[in-house]
Amino acid sequence: MSGFQFGRRVAYWRGRRRMTQAHFAALMGKSLRWVEELEAGRVQANPQLSVMLLAASKLGITVDRLLGDETVGCAGQNELDAVRAALHRHDVITGARGDCDHEPVPVALLSRALVHARNGFQHGHFAQLGTLLPALLVDASQAAHHYRGDAQLEAFRLLSLSLELTEAALIKWGDTETAVLAGHRAVAAAERSEDAVVMASAARHLADAMTNHGQAAKAVAFVTAAADRLQDELLRRGPDGLSVLGMLFLKAAMAQAAAAEADDRHSAVLARAVPDHLAEAAEHAEHLGHDDNRLWTSFGPTNVQLYRVAAHVQLSEGADAVAVAVGIPADAYNGLPPERRAHLLTDRAMGEKQAGLGEQAVATLLEAERLAPEEVRCRPRTRGLVEDLRLLGTGSAEGRLRGLADRCGLPG
Known part of the structure; x- marks a missing residue:
């Protein structure tokens, strides 16, 4: 071991x-x-x-x-209930500490706890967040409302980032409604932090939650407004600013693609704006000059390519998605966190399904499962893909697909 x-x-x-x-x-x-x-x-x-x-x-x-x-298991009802309960606690919403007579958790310890939880997420360990996030939300909320001066600004920064992580986990678990709630809270805490980088980070997460919750057109409007408002300050903030600014445009591209897919009357017109958002992100990635993981964004030229794949899939352009995915250099791919690599592979498998490459889609999903089992076995979107492949048939891959379906807990 x-x-x-x-x-x-x-x-x-x-x-x-x-x-x-x-x-x-x-x-x-x-x-x-x-x-x-x-x-x-x-x-x-x-x-x-x-x-x-x-x-x-x-x-x-x-x-x-x-x-x-x-x-190695999926987040269950207990984990979901614990996170939802934490978001609705009086002390988390207000920061009130009741009769507590001891100091809140120091911001240095909060930062360590956040880094530990965030790193777990990037390694594809989502279920453990059900036990880590409630305490993190309580401690960060109380610290943000207790401390003053620079310590308070840092505490609000950590609170916003903790709420972002909560939102990201909820999306993985399929609870997009609560993810939007956490996203709104993250944006509010980011404003209290007075840090443009954190404001942009919160905005890109909220846009992601809104898109996943069926509010894609509103997500485009929100995230592009955030980019317009914060761009000048972000450009002055060096790699951190470039990374979150680029991510705003990547989230705009995905929201735009989802809006196009949902609009039967203006789909083609809306879809034509997707490459523009991707081009904006690519420009910032070029200025950054390399792949990086500032504020857990994994932003850089490679992540722009990942979003090109995802956008093609969203627009049902499976062959184009596969072509982009295949063209990503191996060394760039291997430099990504496991969650990002597994997410790319599940997007690629969706593109392969759309392109009629069912056997290859199974092989791609099995590789994703090897990297980050929870990304494949636990996410509703990926379980839905497994179900679709079973209905469509995958030839010689049927046996391997049955085994994957069993591990996903899908009925036979």
Whole structure:
């Protein structure tokens, strides 16, 4: 077992036990930083038996259960309910702390918790967010309303980014209505942060939620307005600003493509604007000069190509989507986070289905599953693709598709 797999399973069971990293560190006789590094896979590259035994003991489970496959699963109703409940808590909405007489979580610790959760998302580990996000939302909300001065601005920045992550997870889980709610909250917190980069980041996430919730035309209007308002300041902010500005135009392209697909009367006219938004994003990627992951955007020339694939799929141009996907250089593809690579592969599989390449679509989905199982087995959009492929038939790939459908929990 790799250190990353072991760390992931420790994080899963620690979440199941409602145990903070600090609490687990104390039980293990280690520092908080050690636990953070352990769960990120940066220590115990080849986990020692003594560490496994001690961790299992402190988590109240057997070693076999700690090392088992239970961690690779989908977010269930409990995780969804926990995140929804957190968003509707009085202290999360208002920042009020009641009779609490201790200081809120320091912003440095909030930042560490956010980075840990965000990195998990980019590795395709969505289910564990059901245990990480509620505490993060509570702590960030209370900090944002308690601190003053620069600490408060930073706390609102972290709150906005935490709400963005909540929104992104909800989209993965298929709850677009609550994702829009989280997106509105993220935009409001971003305004309180007075940071144009965070404002743009929140705007691109809200546009994504609106598009997924069937409000594509409104998403185009919102995200382009944000780009117009913030562009000058973002261009002055260097790589961070260029990255989020480019992402605004990528989200505009996807919203425009979805709006075109939904409009029977003006589809062709609306679709003609999609390349314009992609070209704007490509220009900013060229100025950036390389692929980067500022503010977890994965923005750069390669991500622009990923969005070209997705836009072609949205417009039912499957052959074009496959052609763009095949043309992405291997080294650029391999440099992307696992979630981005798996997302590209699922988009490519959709394009292959549209182009009548069912057998190839199955092979592509299996590669995506290898990279990020939850992206394939758990997302409603991908499960729907598996269902479509079963109806259409995939020739010699039928057996492999049946196995994938079983892992997705689809009825036989």
